[in-house]
Amino acid sequence: MTDAIRVKEEQPGVLSRILRSDLFYSFRRSPITVISAAVTLVLILAALFAPWIAPHDPFDPASLDIMNSLLPPQWTADGQAGFLLGTDDQGRDVLSTILYGMRISLAVGFASVVLAMALGVTLGLIAGYVGGITDTIIMRVADVQLTFPAILTALLIDGVARALAGPQAYEEIVVFVLVLSIGLSFWVQYARTVRGSVLVEANKEYVLAARLIGLRSSTIMFRHVLPNVVGPVLVIATINLALAIITEATLSFLGVGVPPTQPSLGTLIRIGNDYLFSGEWWVTIFPGITLAILALAVNLLGDWLRDALNPKLR
Amino acid sequence: MHRQTLFSRMVGGAARAAVIVGALAAATLAAQAEGKTLRFAFQGTLNALDPYSLNETFTLGMLGNVYEGLTKRDKDLKIIPGLAESWETIDPLHWRFHLRKNVTFSNGDAFNADDVLFSAERVRADGSDLKTRIPADSEWKKVDDYTVDVTLKTPNPILFAEWDTWYIMDKEWAEKEGATKPVSAKDTNPGPAAYKANGTGPFTIESHEPGVKTVFKRRDGYWGEKLIDTNLDGVVFTPIASDSTRVAALLSGDVDLIEPVPVQDVDRVNKDPNTAALTGPELRAIFLNMNQIRDELPTSNIKGKNPFKDPNVRKAFYQAIDIEAIDKRVMRGLATPIPLLIAPQLYSAPDLKRWPYDPEAAKKLLTDAGYPDGFTVGMDCPNDRYVNDEQICQAVVSMLAKIGVKVNLNAQPKAKYFAKVLAPGGYDNDFSLLGWTPSSFDSWNVFVSLATCRDATGKGGPFNLGGYCNPKVDELAKQIVVETDVDKRNQMVHDAYKILLDDTSHIPLHQQSLAWGKRKNLDIVQRSDDQVLFYWAKLN
Numbered sequence: 001m002t003d004a005i006r007v008k009e010e011q012p013g014v015l016s017r018i019l020r021s022d023l024f025y026s027f028r029r030s031p032i033t034v035i036s037a038a039v040t041l042v043l044i045l046a047a048l049f050a051p052w053i054a055p056h057d058p059f060d061p062a063s064l065d066i067m068n069s070l071l072p073p074q075w076t077a078d079g080q081a082g083f084l085l086g087t088d089d090q091g092r093d094v095l096s097t098i099l100y101g102m103r104i105s106l107a108v109g110f111a112s113v114v115l116a117m118a119l120g121v122t123l124g125l126i127a128g129y130v131g132g133i134t135d136t137i138i139m140r141v142a143d144v145q146l147t148f149p150a151i152l153t154a155l156l157i158d159g160v161a162r163a164l165a166g167p168q169a170y171e172e173i174v175v176f177v178l179v180l181s182i183g184l185s186f187w188v189q190y191a192r193t194v195r196g197s198v199l200v201e202a203n204k205e206y207v208l209a210a211r212l213i214g215l216r217s218s219t220i221m222f223r224h225v226l227p228n229v230v231g232p233v234l235v236i237a238t239i240n241l242a243l244a245i246i247t248e249a250t251l252s253f254l255g256v257g258v259p260p261t262q263p264s265l266g267t268l269i270r271i272g273n274d275y276l277f278s279g280e281w282w283v284t285i286f287p288g289i290t291l292a293i294l295a296l297a298v299n300l301l302g303d304w305l306r307d308a309l310n311p312k313l314r
Numbered sequence: 315m316h317r318q319t320l321f322s323r324m325v326g327g328a329a330r331a332a333v334i335v336g337a338l339a340a341a342t343l344a345a346q347a348e349g350k351t352l353r354f355a356f357q358g359t360l361n362a363l364d365p366y367s368l369n370e371t372f373t374l375g376m377l378g379n380v381y382e383g384l385t386k387r388d389k390d391l392k393i394i395p396g397l398a399e400s401w402e403t404i405d406p407l408h409w410r411f412h413l414r415k416n417v418t419f420s421n422g423d424a425f426n427a428d429d430v431l432f433s434a435e436r437v438r439a440d441g442s443d444l445k446t447r448i449p450a451d452s453e454w455k456k457v458d459d460y461t462v463d464v465t466l467k468t469p470n471p472i473l474f475a476e477w478d479t480w481y482i483m484d485k486e487w488a489e490k491e492g493a494t495k496p497v498s499a500k501d502t503n504p505g506p507a508a509y510k511a512n513g514t515g516p517f518t519i520e521s522h523e524p525g526v527k528t529v530f531k532r533r534d535g536y537w538g539e540k541l542i543d544t545n546l547d548g549v550v551f552t553p554i555a556s557d558s559t560r561v562a563a564l565l566s567g568d569v570d571l572i573e574p575v576p577v578q579d580v581d582r583v584n585k586d587p588n589t590a591a592l593t594g595p596e597l598r599a600i601f602l603n604m605n606q607i608r609d610e611l612p613t614s615n616i617k618g619k620n621p622f623k624d625p626n627v628r629k630a631f632y633q634a635i636d637i638e639a640i641d642k643r644v645m646r647g648l649a650t651p652i653p654l655l656i657a658p659q660l661y662s663a664p665d666l667k668r669w670p671y672d673p674e675a676a677k678k679l680l681t682d683a684g685y686p687d688g689f690t691v692g693m694d695c696p697n698d699r700y701v702n703d704e705q706i707c708q709a710v711v712s713m714l715a716k717i718g719v720k721v722n723l724n725a726q727p728k729a730k731y732f733a734k735v736l737a738p739g740g741y742d743n744d745f746s747l748l749g750w751t752p753s754s755f756d757s758w759n760v761f762v763s764l765a766t767c768r769d770a771t772g773k774g775g776p777f778n779l780g781g782y783c784n785p786k787v788d789e790l791a792k793q794i795v796v797e798t799d800v801d802k803r804n805q806m807v808h809d810a811y812k813i814l815l816d817d818t819s820h821i822p823l824h825q826q827s828l829a830w831g832k833r834k835n836l837d838i839v840q841r842s843d844d845q846v847l848f849y850w851a852k853l854n
Contacts, residue, residue: 061708062715066636069643089644090708260704261723277561278578 026308036300043294047102054096055082059262064091070280086282088271094282097268098290104264105291108178109245115183116244117237120190125221127191128198139195142188150185154247157181158256174258178251182244189236197229231309238302242295249291265291349547350853352836353569354846355554357698359525362508365481366442366496371751374479375845376551379530380420381481381513384411384430385474386541389839389850391755393474394541397425397482397514406469406798413460417537419484420511420518427456432485432494441498447480449473469796471803475754487512516542516849517549527552530848542849549848564589564831570853571838573846575831577646577701583831592830592840593648597657598751600649600700602635602710602821603743604628607770607781611744613692613722621689622744622780628818629669630679634717635710636671641824644705648827654811655750655764657825659842661757663808666815668822677717688718694735694746699728701826707747721745735779740770743779749826750777751843757807761791765814782819 018024027033046053057063068091074084085094127138145153161177162170170177201207202225210220245265251257252266253273260267265287272284358372365377386396398411417425434454437444453465466473488494493507511519516536520529530549536542552569554560557576564572565586575583575591583591604622605611611620621627641649652658653668680688695707704725711721726734735743752759761775767783768774790810797803814820828844839850 060715061712061721064712064715066639066643066709066712089705090712091643274557274576275578277558277582278576279582280578 023308027304030304032300033304036297036304039293039297040301043102043290043297044106046099047106050096050099050103054093054099055084056093056096058092058097058100066091070275070283072280073282085286088268088283089275094286097263098265098287101263101265101268101287102290102294104175104258104262105245105248105266105294108175108182108248108264109241111179112182112186112244112248113237113241115179116186116240117190117233119183120187121194121226121233123187124191124194125198125226128195129202129217129221129225135195138191142191145185145188150182150243151247151250153185154178154181154251155254155256157184158251162256171259171261178248178257181251182247185247186240186244189240190233193232193236194229197232198225201225201228235302235306235309238305239299242298242302245291245298246295265294350545352546352549352571352848352851352853354549354551354571354573354848355560355563355569356551356573356846357553357555357557357560359553360522360528360551361524362497362499362504363511363519363522364493364497364505364507365483365511365513366437366444367508368499369443369753371844372846375843375847376528377481377511377513378479378515378845379517379549379848380511380515380519381483382515382538383477383480383482384413385477387478387841387843388541389841391841391843393478396478397430401474407466409464409466409473410457411462411464413462414537415460417514418535419487419514420533421484421487423484423486423512425482425484425514426459427462428459429482429485430454430462431456432488433480433482436483436488436494436496437480439496441501442496443499444480447476469798471798472754472756472758472795475756479753481513484512516544520548525553543852544849545852546848561831564833567833570833570836571846571851572831573829574701575829577644577648577827577829579831580646580648580829588834590832590834592832592838593827594840595650595657595659595842596751596826596828596844597660597755597842598700598749598844599652599655599657599825600703600706600747600749600823601655602631602823603746603748603778603780604631604821605741605744605780607741607768607783608744611691613690613744615690616685621683621685621691624683625818626679626683627685628821630676630683630717631714631719632669632676632818632821633672633679634676634719635713635821635823636673637668637823638671640706640709644702644709645824645826648701648829649824650827651824652822653815655814655820655822656752656757656760656811657842660752660755661807661811663811666808666811669818673713673717680717680719685718688720690720690722691745692722692724694731694743695723695725696728696731696747697725699731700747700749701829703747706823710747737771737776741779741781746779747823748777748779755843757811758791758794761787761794761810765810765819766791780820782814782817784813784817784819787813 068087069089071080071083071087072078073086074081079086083093087093088097123138127135158177158181165173207220207224210224248257248264249266249269252264253270255270258264258267260271263271268287269284269291272287275283356372360373360376363377365381382396384396384398385393388394397414397417399414401409401411403409413427413430419425431454434448436442437447438450449466449470451467455463457463491507491510493505497505497508509522516532517530518533520531522528528551530551532547554563560572561575561579561583563569564583567588580591580593583589606620606622608620610617611622614621637651641647641651651668653666654661693707693711695704697704707723707725711723714721733739735741735746750760750764763777764775765778765782766775766788767785768776768778768781787810790806794803794806797806828840828842830840832838835854837852837854839847841847
């Protein structure tokens with residue numbers, strides 16, 4: 001878009017600016033991305049509005065009837081109306097538990113990505129901009145952490161928190177512990193990416209100019225450099241969201257995540273796993289499919305964003 | 315390029331796996347050529363081999379393949395002579411035991427009266443978990459090498475009821491190994507005899523790695539060949555904690571016998587042409603405790619008083635629980651509701667029945683007791699001790715919610731659970747689930763363990779988690795243990811159970827079923843005390 005057009009239209013709205021951007025064009029042209037975005041949006045909305053759209057409240061024990069336990073999905077021969085995806089071992093509606101479980105999965109996913117991003121971006125900026133011994137220390141710590149799989153780091157933090165808090169208190173803070181452990185295990189990627197970009201940006205003229213007029217380092221870092229390295233960060237964040245959701249599910253599947261009383265998708269899969277041999281597949285398969293769809297959709301979005309923001313691929 | 319590397323790596327991995335599988339197969343074939351080896355997997359581990367360390371069914375059952383007591387129990391749990399050939403009561407306070415001759419321990423040492431006296435000392439020493447097997451104040455005297463006299467302070471008609479699991483150890487061997495004192499299961503240093511065993515039984519332990527593998531071997535020169543029926547040369551025991559992994563191991567033929575089969579997988583195991591589930595009633599009663607000894611329940615919203623002190627509240631809880639539904643759905647039919655704190659096979663009376671399930675009546679009882687809107691209470695529950703224990707507790711929570719009682723469930727592994735709710739944890743429970751098998755198979759054990767008054771430190775009924783106290787029950791228990799007239803004794807047992815039922819001292823739930831899974835080519839005897847005894851196992 002040329003300057004001439006912009007003059008004519010004077011102050012286009014945010015929406016129209018988005019709609020006319022290159023990014024949105026590339027988005028529109030990719031049907032897979034549109035579908036992934038739609039699926040992600042539907043799942044997020046479903047989780048957000050779970051109390052209103054779920055047919056049952058799985059956390060109200062008075063509403064459960066043990067005689068309704070392990071009913072198969074509604075469309076099968078023994079299915080019962082009202083339980084679309086069947087029920088689990090306590091008579092909870094599987095569809096409702098998935099909707100409620102997704103809330104915890106998504107909340108932990110988003111929160112831990114935000115934490116990892118905040119931590120990684122800050123450390124990466126400092127390392128890249130300040131350089132010297134600070135840079136060495138931060139990046140060597142990052143290197144050491146990279147040698148461990150993220151899940152190990154998360155397990156370690158989770159284990160320490162559990163031992164420190166004791167079982168009863170742990171259950172109350174478990175969601176925060178999960179956010180912390182996943183967030184702390186994912187910051188390295190952001191730090192390395194941001195540091196790399198900062199090293200490139202730091203020698204550019206606008207940075208030199210900002211220095212010359214005597215701005216403080218922190219102002220230059222966050223107000224001038226950061227906006228120019230934010231592209232790759234967004235890409236990592238999107239892909240990490242799927243990773244974080246899966247990590248939370250893995251932790252819960254291993255039994256160190258959220259307890260069965262407030263299950264996430266991973267907890268639901270773990271509980272259902274016990275019933276796989278006996279043919280009650282729906283208890284574990286449906287949460288599993290939901291997790292797979294959620295992770296796939298977010299991943300596809302991330303892939304698209306990576307390609308769309310990469311000038312070499314245009 | 316990248317893909318090729320990955321592919322070649324996968325091929326390499328597969329080749330390596332094939333080599334390992336091949337080696338395993340070769341090892342299995344070699345084992346089969348040597349003789350028949352039973353491969354057995356249990357959900358828990360076998361720790362120290364000291365037979366006095368842990369009073370627990372599984373450990374004692376496994377050691378029962380290696381060690382023997384003065385008495386044994388046959389396939390129907392009837393007491394038969396073991397290392398004692400016969401015994402007689404000279405008068406109610408004096409017993410004489412005639413020991414079996416020509417019995418040797420697996421190291422070749424001869425068995426005689428010295429070993430019995432040594433074992434009687436050792437089982438009562440500090441660190442022993444089986445102190446109650448013989449009265450603490452009884453006196454043991456050697457008459458000759460094969461005769462032992464026991465002098466009691468009070469009459470005890472069920473003196474040797476639990477002696478089948480009081481295993482006789484070899485005095486010389488224990489002295490040589492430095493194992494003359496029992497090592498408590500709580501002790502972090504397992505002691506010199508923890509990984510060795512030397513008994514008079516039909517098997518020996520060849521190697522023992524706790525939590526990994528234990529290898530049993532059949533021994534020559536066992537005295538009781540007539541009593542046993544096995545063609546095994548050895549047994550390899552491995553613990554497999556995960557339910558589904560254990561079932562998968564059985565279905566794929568990696569093991570011949572597993573315990574337990576999760577109730578939901580019993581059908582699956584039966585449907586497979588090569589496997590079958592062995593089910594039968596277990597002598598364990600599962601019940602709920604309600605804390606009546608505390609003046610205020612810390613987990614409740616009712617302050618200044620304890621609702622469980624009111625028998626009507628306890629009865630309301632009882633009648634709100636639909637045990638039939640739990641047994642049908644959670645236990646899939648593999649449990650039987652019980653009216654008393656004991657399995658019906660051990661004691662039952664036609665007039666002692668469960669209070670009926672009746673949520674309306676329960677609600678009314680609660681209203682009459684002054685809690686029309688119910689109240690809040692915390693519940694403690696193990697999640698890896700009894701069959702589907704946590705699921706049972708969850709079902710109880712939702713049933714009580716229907717009469718307005720809000721229960722906050724705290725389900726945790728048995729180690730943490732027992733540490734909290736039993737005496738060492740100060741009986742810290744308001745409402746909890748427990749299972750009990752009287753090891754003497756006699757009601758007296760139930761009363762003195764579960765239902766006699768106790769103080770805060772556990773003096774009195776040591777497993778009376780709710781602290782139920784009725785002096786009439788205490789008095790009856792005192793009389794029952796010394797009463798030698800069978801009819802009078804039975805009447806007193808009946809009276810005691812009647813009081814417990816009328817007071818709603820506990821909420822008896824059900825008797826769970828044993829569920830073992832086996833390959834079809836294995837024949838094994840399943841005794842209702844849940845001991846896995848290899849000497850009645852045959853591989854075809």
